Amino acid sequence: MELLYQGRMSDINFIDAGWVIDGSGCSVSENVRFGIKNGCIVSINDSGFKDSAINGVVDLSSCTILPPLVDSHVHLCMSGTDDPEVRQRQLDMDFVEAEKIISKHIAQHLSYGILAVRDGGDRHAHALRYLNECHKIIKTPIKIKVAGKAWHRTGRYGGLIGRPPHNGCSLAEAINNSSDGIDHIKVVNSGLNSLKEFGKETDPQFGTKELSDAVNLADKLRLKVMVHANGKRPVAAAVASGCHSIEHGFFMGDENLELMTEKNIIWVPTACTMKAYSEHMKKGSIEHEVSLMNLEHQLKQIAKARKHGVTIALGTDAGSTGVHHGSAVIEELSLLISAGYSLPEAIKCATLNGTILLGIDEFGLIEKGKPVTFIAINGEPSDLPASLSSIKAICINGILKYLE
Ligand SMILES: [Zn+2]
Known part of the structure; x- marks a missing residue:
C-alpha cells in the first residue's frame, strides 16, 4: 500500500468532514468544517459547509473521520x-x-x-x-x-x-x-x-x-x-x-x-x-x-x-x-x-x-487545539467497522496523505 503525498497543512485552511467520531465516546457529528492553522485544529463548526467556493478546503464530505x-x-x-x-x-x-x-x-x-x-x-x-x-x-x-x-x-x-x-x-x-x-x-x-x-x-x-x-x-x-x-x-x-x-x-x-x-x-x-x-x-x-x-x-x-x-x-x-x-x-x-x-x-x-x-499523547481525540491527526474512511458511520478496509486518507501532524 502506498501513501501518496498530498499537501502540507500550510496550504489548507479548512477540512470538510461528512461525519466525525471524535474518540470521546460521544455521539457522531455530521457535516463538520474544521478550521486549520499551523497544523492544528482552531475551530470545529458543525452547522454545515458554507462558502464551498473559498480557497484551501479539503473535501472529505463523503468520509467519516476518526482519531487513528x-x-x-x-x-x-x-x-x-x-x-x-x-x-x-x-x-x-x-x-x-x-x-x-x-x-x-x-x-x-x-x-x-x-x-x-x-x-x-x-x-x-x-x-x-x-x-x-x-x-x-x-x-x-x-x-x-x-x-x-x-x-x-x-x-x-x-x-x-x-x-x-x-x-x-x-x-x-x-x-x-x-x-x-x-x-x-x-x-x-x-x-x-x-x-x-x-x-x-x-x-x-x-x-x-x-x-x-x-x-x-x-x-x-x-x-x-x-x-x-x-x-x-x-x-x-x-x-x-x-x-x-x-x-x-x-x-x-x-x-x-x-x-x-x-x-x-x-x-x-x-x-x-x-x-x-x-x-x-x-x-x-x-x-x-x-x-x-x-x-x-x-x-x-x-x-x-x-x-x-x-x-x-x-x-x-x-x-x-x-x-x-x-x-x-x-x-x-x-x-x-x-x-x-x-x-x-x-x-x-x-x-x-x-x-x-x-502513553501516547499525540493523538486519541479530535478536538480544538490538537494537531490535525486523523484517519478518513470512505462512507457513513453505519458502514463501520467493516469500512475500515476502505481508508481514504491519513493525516498525521498536519500532513494529509491519500491512500491508494
Ligand atoms: Zn498475546
Whole structure:
C-alpha cells in the first residue's frame, strides 16, 4: 500500500468532514468544517459547509473521520495463519526473516488506519530489536511499543512469547536485570483457555507478593505492566498487585471487574481470539463448541464491564491463530458492539483508551487545539467497522496523505 503525498497543512485552511467520531465516546457529528492553522485544529463548526467556493478546503464530505486506531495487544512476529508448520517456523525464525514479517504486519496495520500497536512479547525479542534497528530507518508513522520477552514461571505456559526468571531470581530481580529498551513489561500469570473444558481455571503463575514487587519495581523504572491472566485467581493476584492492564481476562468474574473499576486497571479482552478459534475448529468438535461458549461468556463479561465502568482498550492478540494483523480490529470492534457498546463507545476503546494505555499523547481525540491527526474512511458511520478496509486518507501532524 502506498501513501501518496498530498499537501502540507500550510496550504489548507479548512477540512470538510461528512461525519466525525471524535474518540470521546460521544455521539457522531455530521457535516463538520474544521478550521486549520499551523497544523492544528482552531475551530470545529458543525452547522454545515458554507462558502464551498473559498480557497484551501479539503473535501472529505463523503468520509467519516476518526482519531487513528490503536491495537493494544499484538504479536508482530507471528502471523494469523492456521498452518502449524508456518507457525512453528515463525517461532524459530532468525532476525532477518522476522524483519520482513514484522514490516509486512506493520503495513497491514497502517492499511486499516492503525497508527499504534502494543506488542505482547516474542521469545527472541525480535520486535524489540526491530524497533531499535529498523523502525527509525523505514520511517513508518506507526508507533510501536514493545515488551521484548515476556515473563512466565518455569514449567508453565509462556515459552512461546518469553522466558522464566533464572538462577533463583525473583520476578522483580529478573525484570531489574533486563529491562533495557522496552516500553512495558509483560507477565504471564495463567495458562491458556481450555478448548476442551469450559471455564477450566489454571493456577496463578506468580503470587500477589511476587507480582506486587514486580509492579513496584516497574513503577521505579517508569514502565507499565501488562498481565496475561484468565480465571478468577490469576486475575485477582494481578489486580491486587496494581498492574496496569489485564490481558484476555476470560472468566475473571464480577468481583475482579468491580475491583478493576476501583483501581482504574484497563482491560484488553481480546474476544476475537475465541471467534477465530471457533471458525478454525471443525464444526461439531468439542473445541468448536467450547470456543463458542468461551466467546459468549466473554461478551457477557464485556457487557458487565461497560455497566461497571471498567475502561476497555481494544486489543486483538493479532498473530494468534486466525487473528490477522490489521483486519482483526474490525472483528474486535464488531464484538464490542455486539456486547452492547455504541459505535462511538467502541471507537473510544480503539482510540483514546488505547493511547492512554500506551502513553501516547499525540493523538486519541479530535478536538480544538490538537494537531490535525486523523484517519478518513470512505462512507457513513453505519458502514463501520467493516469500512475500515476502505481508508481514504491519513493525516498525521498536519500532513494529509491519500491512500491508494
Ligand atoms: Zn498475546
